[in-house]
Amino acid sequence: MAPNPTPVATRRSGRRLGQHFLNRRNILERLAEAACPGPEPLVVEIGPGRGALTEFLLLRAARVVAIEIDPRLAESLRERFRDVPGLTVVEADVLKSDLSQWGPAVVAGNLPYYITSPILERIFALGPLLRRAVVLTQREVAERLTARPGTRECGYLTVVANLFTAPEILFPVPPGAFSPPPKVESAAVRFTPRPPAPDLAAPAAFLEFVGRAFQHKRKTLRNNLQPYYGKQAAAWPEARLRAEQLSVEQLLDLYRRAAPADPAE
Numbered sequence: 001m002a003p004n005p006t007p008v009a010t011r012r013s014g015r016r017l018g019q020h021f022l023n024r025r026n027i028l029e030r031l032a033e034a035a036c037p038g039p040e041p042l043v044v045e046i047g048p049g050r051g052a053l054t055e056f057l058l059l060r061a062a063r064v065v066a067i068e069i070d071p072r073l074a075e076s077l078r079e080r081f082r083d084v085p086g087l088t089v090v091e092a093d094v095l096k097s098d099l100s101q102w103g104p105a106v107v108a109g110n111l112p113y114y115i116t117s118p119i120l121e122r123i124f125a126l127g128p129l130l131r132r133a134v135v136l137t138q139r140e141v142a143e144r145l146t147a148r149p150g151t152r153e154c155g156y157l158t159v160v161a162n163l164f165t166a167p168e169i170l171f172p173v174p175p176g177a178f179s180p181p182p183k184v185e186s187a188a189v190r191f192t193p194r195p196p197a198p199d200l201a202a203p204a205a206f207l208e209f210v211g212r213a214f215q216h217k218r219k220t221l222r223n224n225l226q227p228y229y230g231k232q233a234a235a236w237p238e239a240r241l242r243a244e245q246l247s248v249e250q251l252l253d254l255y256r257r258a259a260p261a262d263p264a265e
């Protein structure tokens with residue numbers, strides 16, 4: 001008897017939720033090994049789907065907390081791993097979840113690409129609780145995350161990633177490794193935490209500054225920052241450059257010099 005076709009509603013919501021399931025064992029093994037090069041007490045997996053990566057993470061970590069938004073997938077995960085100790089399935093939206101609640105953790109996942117940036121920002125916000133992160137992203141995003149300053153790919157996310165971690169592309173993943181195949185190429189990226197800049201007491205304030213500096217990517221720093229920092233912005237030696245041309249350290253240096261504008265300016 002032919003299997004029941006997937007109902008249209010399911011196919012639609014699957015696409016909406018970025019559901020592209022990995023089907024290559026060697027890629028799953030490499031991801032799990034990169035996430036857990038040795039035994040780990042805890043991995044938080046984002047978007048476990050049907051559990052393809054979860055299975056390999058459970059071989060390497062004492063505990064896996066898997067956050068899945070789709071109730072049917074969460075239920076079938078519980079069923080599939082019923083007899084395997086160490087898995088906690090959390091049916092939730094990762095963007096509404098407090099990732100710090102489980103303490104220090106490795107974060108792993110084949111991310112839903114439609115919300116890659118906000119997920120990454122949440123991972124970086126873990127600060128010292130982040131042991132390491134290994135995720136699959138769209139290849140263009142991976143290239144942006146690891147871009148050198150001065151290149152077109154460099155953007156807000158590049159600065160955030162490099163402020164908190166050392167990001168590196170591990171290997172490319174072709175569309176054929178997923179079912180259904182996505183329209184884009186993918187890449188595995190590892191983020192190794194690095195200590196924050198020594199005198200950066202409030203990273204959030206610096207990130208707000210960076211967001212302003214990159215507000216209109218093709219505009220100069222003077223044009224982007226003058227509305228916030230007044231006439232001093234025109235006098236900065238970097239005024240004619242674009243934010244993408246500065247390294248994280250240079251942006252930090254400028255941030256320390258930038259005093260909020262006098263409202264009268």
Ligand code: SAM
Pocket residue numbers: 017018019020021022023046047048049050051052053067068069070073092093094095109110111112113115
């Ligand atoms: N890890 C699985 C694999 O590799 O086969 C599935 C990866 S699939 C690209 C992304 C998964 O993230 C899907 O299972 C999807 O339902 C889930 N997802 C999408 N949006 C989510 C959200 N906001 N919070 C948690 N999970 C989400």
